[in-house]
Amino acid sequence: MLRFFIATVLALFCAAPAFAADGEQLYKFYCAQCHGLQGKGDGPNVTKDFPVDPRNFTKADEMNKLSDADIRNVILDGGPVANKSPMMPPWSKTLAKDEVDALVKHLRSICKCKGKT
Amino acid sequence: MRRTTTTVFFAAALALASGIARADAAAGAKTYQAKKCQDCHYADGPAREKTLADQLAKKGPELWYAGSKFRKEWLGKWLQDPKPIRALKYNSLTEKNPGNHPKLAATEATDVADFLMTKTSPLVKDGVVKPKANPKGRLVFTKNMPCSGCHQFPGQKFTGGLNGPSLTQAGERLNPDWILAYLKDTRTFKPLRQMPVFAGILNEQDMVAVAEFVATFK
Numbered sequence: 568m569l570r571f572f573i574a575t576v577l578a579l580f581c582a583a584p585a586f587a588a589d590g591e592q593l594y595k596f597y598c599a600q601c602h603g604l605q606g607k608g609d610g611p612n613v614t615k616d617f618p619v620d621p622r623n624f625t626k627a628d629e630m631n632k633l634s635d636a637d638i639r640n641v642i643l644d645g646g647p648v649a650n651k652s653p654m655m656p657p658w659s660k661t662l663a664k665d666e667v668d669a670l671v672k673h674l675r676s677i678c679k680c681k682g683k684t
Numbered sequence: 685m686r687r688t689t690t691t692v693f694f695a696a697a698l699a700l701a702s703g704i705a706r707a708d709a710a711a712g713a714k715t716y717q718a719k720k721c722q723d724c725h726y727a728d729g730p731a732r733e734k735t736l737a738d739q740l741a742k743k744g745p746e747l748w749y750a751g752s753k754f755r756k757e758w759l760g761k762w763l764q765d766p767k768p769i770r771a772l773k774y775n776s777l778t779e780k781n782p783g784n785h786p787k788l789a790a791t792e793a794t795d796v797a798d799f800l801m802t803k804t805s806p807l808v809k810d811g812v813v814k815p816k817a818n819p820k821g822r823l824v825f826t827k828n829m830p831c832s833g834c835h836q837f838p839g840q841k842f843t844g845g846l847n848g849p850s851l852t853q854a855g856e857r858l859n860p861d862w863i864l865a866y867l868k869d870t871r872t873f874k875p876l877r878q879m880p881v882f883a884g885i886l887n888e889q890d891m892v893a894v895a896e897f898v899a900t901f902k
Contacts, residue, residue: 596736599777600847600878601833611777612834612845645830656830660881 588666590673597658598670606677619652630678637683638671712799715792721747727803731875739876744774749873750800752808753862759800762857763793769857771836771846807869813860813895821897824890831894834879838901848879851901860899867891 595604603609606624613621624630640648642662646655662670675681716722726732729748733739750759766785773779788796825831832839834848844851854863866873868891870881882891 592736595777596740596876597878601845604777610847611772612847614842614844614846616842617833617845618842653828654830654833656833656880657885658880660884 588663588669590669590671590676593662593666593670594673597662601654606674617654619654621655624674624677627678627680630674631680631682634683635671635675638674639667642667642670708795708798709802710799712792712795712797715788715796716799719786719788719792719796721796727800729803729805731873733875736876740775742775746874747800748803749805749808749862751802751804752865753859754800755857755859756797756801758857760793760797763788763796764790769849771850777847805865805873807872808859808862808865810861813864813892813899815855815860815899816896817900818893818896820890821893821895824886824894825897829882829886829894830880837898851898854898854901856902858899860895863895863898864891867894 594602594606599606599610601608601610601612601621602624603613603621608621608623610621622629637649641651641655643657643659645657646652658667716727721727724742724744725747727747727750729746731746731748733742764787766783766787768781768783768785770781773781825837826839831837832842832844834845836844836846836850836852837854838852867882867886868888870877870879870883886894
């Protein structure tokens with residue numbers, strides 16, 4: 568029985584991805600420089616003359632207008648894909664699919680909202 | 685006979701100069717070790733960072749391709765009187781750059797610059813990019829792409845974000861050909877960094893235009 572239990576645990580462990588994408592870590596590394604560590608749109612790049620206001624992810628009413636697919640598209644292709652500023656970069660050549668998914672999930676945790684379905 | 689003598693003389697002078705440069709680089713390598721420069725700046729490639737944690741553990745930028753990246757004259761001067769290139773401390777979004785990079789004496793700085801100039805990358809092709817006020821480069825840098833969002837630059841009203849290294853004096857600091865090589869093959873130089881990969885988004889012509897434009901910043 569014990570042997571079966573250990574084998575099952577080992578099998579589950581081995582089946583899991585070696586490094587699951589960590590949405591919070593990715594957010595802090597790539598996004599917080601403009602969107603701020605707390606997601607309020609106030610990262611260190613946003614000087615007083617910064618030409619746009621990066622999105623404040625804590626505003627659930629605004630974030631609820633976006634579906635997960637909308638967010639994913641902007642992360643991948645940048646602001647212009649949603650008629651927003653090119654100051655939001657395209658990350659399609661930088662981030663893997665699971666990393667983008669992890670970021671979308673993390674943004675939902677910041678806004679505490681589910682968004683448009 | 686005179687021509688032969690002149691040729692021999694110049695060959696000897698070149699060999700001597702080359703030997704001196706090698707000796708200075710060797711002295712620079714010793715100084716690099718003695719001053720513990722490698723504690724913050726590893727100088728042997730290829731890139732070592734595999735994960736974000738690896739990148740975040742670094743105290744300063746890698747220098748294994750410094751000889752392709754920097755202008756030697758700038759490097760020698762900067763090592764004697766280092767002024768912050770980044771507004772923020774390396775790998776921090778909240779702490780200002782303390783501006784406490786160690787200074788080297790003039791001879792040490794020259795030797796270390798000689799040593800670092802031996803650290804080159806074959807990806808950087810010489811003579812492709814010449815500094816030029818390229819209008820396409822300006823358009824891409826300031827409007828079409830978010831470069832100015834993170835890099836300070838000599839703009840009119842908006843002078844750039846603060847998280848990336850400042851490019852205000854990029855023309856004095858950087859080899860223009862390296863700017864292009866970096867845009868084309870970003871991950872070889874920096875596998876993990878806060879700047880997006882633009883290869884596949886910008887074409888090579890646009891990258892050359894941006895490199896030419898950035899190389900004019902003085």
